[in-house]
Amino acid sequence: MRSSILIVGASIAGLTAAHWLARSGFTVTIAERSPGMRSGGNGVDLRGRAAEVIAGMGLAEQVRAAATDVIGMRFVDASDRVTAQVDTRMAGAVEIMRGDLVRLLASATAGVEVRFARGVTALTQEADSVTVTFDGGASERYDLVIGADGVHSAVRRLAFGPDERSTRFxxxxxxxxxxxxxxxxxxxxxxxxxxxxxxxxxxxxxxxxxxxxxxxxxxxxxxxxxxxxxxxxxxxxxxxxxxxxxxxxxxxxxxxxxxxxxxxxxxxSQVRLTRWSTGRVVLIGDAAYCASPASGAGAELAVAGAHRLATELAAADGDHRAAFARYQATLEPFVRRRQRIxxxxxxxxxxxxxxxxxxxxxxxxxxxxxxxxxxxxx
Ligand SMILES: Cc1cc2nc3c(=O)[nH]c(=O)nc-3n(C[C@H](O)[C@H](O)[C@H](O)COP(=O)(O)OP(=O)(O)OC[C@H]3O[C@@H](n4cnc5c(N)ncnc54)[C@H](O)[C@@H]3O)c2cc1C
Structure with missing residues (x-):
């Protein structure tokens, strides 16, 4: 039987992981602190392997249809005269409003239970499970916990220690x-x-x-x-x-x-951890390796990383340690390049x-x- 997995955070990383894990037969639940999907934000870029993952989820056409048509950046002086401009479009990349992407990813995880207004407040790891406590005091046990709760991740703080160790301003x-x-x-x-x-x-x-x-x-x-x-x-x-x-x-x-x-x-700020997992807890997206909005790569890393982890877990036949190690080893060089901002x-x-x-x-x-x-x- 496949493991039961709690994903903390229903955003780009969490929803992508949920789709691929559910598809491989894992029992997936998502806990999201907000009362609903958070649809704010500007345009985010999907390119390279992230675009392939999106296509694998059957969303390529819908993403293309929702894509923004932004050409680039114009710098102006105080009189609104253009002093410089840069075409930021990239071959093979699609820019989409963050809220549209979240909505499309949510539509591709229709079978997964999302529990809103559920922040995580404590994690206790045992040999064969993790006990998770939520706002309000209720607790549940899962085989594995994935922290997809963004740059200020509570899962990271609870399982890996204070932010000062991992977050660089x-x-x-x-x-x-x-x-x-x-x-x-x-x-x-x-x-x-x-x-x-x-x-x-x-x-x-x-x-x-x-x-x-x-x-x-x-x-x-x-x-x-x-x-x-x-x-x-x-x-x-x-x-x-x-x-x-x-x-x-x-x-x-x-x-x-x-x-x-x-x-x-x-x-x-950027997140840099020596290890992206500890015991039965693993991080994805901004929680693990935020590159910051200045990178233009947050969504790309979240999608590519979530898919990598799901693929390794599906291939590991229950050996989560091996899956977590391969996930980090495969993705880390790519993350480091994107963190050069x-x-x-x-x-x-x-x-x-x-x-x-x-x-x-x-x-x-x-x-x-x-x-x-x-x-x-x-
Ligand atoms: C509202 C919003 C607007 C954004 N706008 C932009 C933008 O315009 N440009 C840009 O480059 N990046 C933006 N980002 C960041 C961008 O989404 C990420 O850099 C990237 O896509 C990686 O996504 P992620 O899923 O790892 O993290 P995020 O998108 O940050 O998602 C984290 C999710 O976890 C949830 N969460 C947080 N703490 C807990 C907890 N304790 N328990 C349960 N759930 C929790 C959050 O509510 C959120 O839904 C925005 C993020 C948010 C949340």
């Missing part, structure tokens, strides 16, 4: 918010830089609504991760000088962020005005005008 914060209709140019991300900060508008051609996004350099900040109003104030403070001078559209975008009850704010950060958020001019000059070079390239999926 990369010197920036970011925020995404709904920005209302008719802002920005359809099919482009339009961005405005000041030294150490960037504010932009993301507008897919098919979507009437646009998204505001903010990235800024900062020392580590202390704040309550559940307090959206406090986070909106942090973003406003970081861009206060631009808002006060009514530079570009900064004030308008900050107002949008303050009005969005689902503002998504976080540190640009220094150049992306320098491109998006130059530290100085001279750096910004240099960036604009570089993007005018013919080979960089388009980033389109054959995709490195190895």
């Amino acid at each position: 990369r010197g920036h914060y970011f925020a995404f918010a709904d920005a209302g209709p008719d802002l920005g140019e359809p099919r482009w991300m339009t961005a405005f830089n000041q030294p150490g900060r960037m504010v932009g508008i993301y507008r897919a051609g098919r979507q009437a609504e646009s998204k505001a996004y903010f990235v800024f350099r900062s020392a580590p900040l202390r704040y309550d991760r559940r307090d959206i109003a406090e986070q909106a104030r942090i973003v406003r403070a970081a861009f206060a000088a631009d808002a006060d001078r009514r530079t570009w559209r900064v004030r308008e975008l900050l107002d949008a962020a303050a009005a969005d009850p689902f503002l998504y704010f976080d540190a640009v 220094g150049a992306n950060l320098r491109m998006m958020v130059p530290r100085t005005e001279a750096g910004r001019r240099l960036r604009d000059g570089f993007t005018r070079l013919p080979f960089l005008t388009s980033l389109e390239r054959r995709y490195d999926a190895a």
Whole structure:
């Protein structure tokens, strides 16, 4: 008989793992802390092996139909004149709004029980099982537990120790918010830089609504991760000088962020663990190897990693230790490549005005005008 598996987190990694594990005959349950699927977020990229996994789930056509048609990034000055632009489309890649991807993945796990409003609060490992305690005190036993609960994973904290051991702050914060209709140019991300900060508008051609996004350099900040109003104030403070001078559209975008009850704010941080599993507990997606939104690879790693783990578990004939070891050994080199984000950060958020001019000059070079390239999926 196949093992019973609890997946913690019903997002990109968790839903993908659930599909492939259920297909191989495992008994799968998902526990999600939120009361429903979380549909927020901007466009995310699916490419290379992640695109193949999606195709294997029978979702390729639906993903293509829902794909955004964004061409690339345009950098503008305070008068909205374009100073540089980069075509970010990549051969073989599809960009899709995160919420659309979550909805499609959920449709492909229809047979799997998802229990909403169920955060995990404790894990106790025994020789042949894991006892999981949920909010409210109820507990259940499973053969294996998969932590797919994102960059601030509770499973990681409970099974691997405090976040300080695994999470590396990369010197920036970011925020995404709904920005209302008719802002920005359809099919482009339009961005405005000041030294150490960037504010932009993301507008897919098919979507009437646009998204505001903010990235800024900062020392580590202390704040309550559940307090959206406090986070909106942090973003406003970081861009206060631009808002006060009514530079570009900064004030308008900050107002949008303050009005969005689902503002998504976080540190640009990465997760690096020596081991992605301990005993009967294993991590996938951002919980195990978050590369940060600056990588453009979060969804790709989540999908490819979830599938790799499911494949190894199906092949291991009950030997979860061997499956976990092969999962990490196979995927880790790919993860490390995707975690190299220094150049992306320098491109998006130059530290100085001279750096910004240099960036604009570089993007005018013919080979960089388009980033389109054959995709490195190895
Ligand atoms: C609302 C939202 C918006 C996002 N927007 C963007 C974006 O615009 N661009 C981008 O690049 N990336 C975005 N991300 C991150 C992106 O989804 C991930 O980088 C990537 O896709 C990997 O996905 P994941 O499934 O590993 O983690 P995530 O997508 O972060 O999902 C983790 C899931 O676990 C759940 N969870 C957390 N803690 C617990 C717990 N204790 N018990 C049970 N469930 C728990 C969360 O509610 C969530 O559903 C967003 C994530 C979220 C949650």
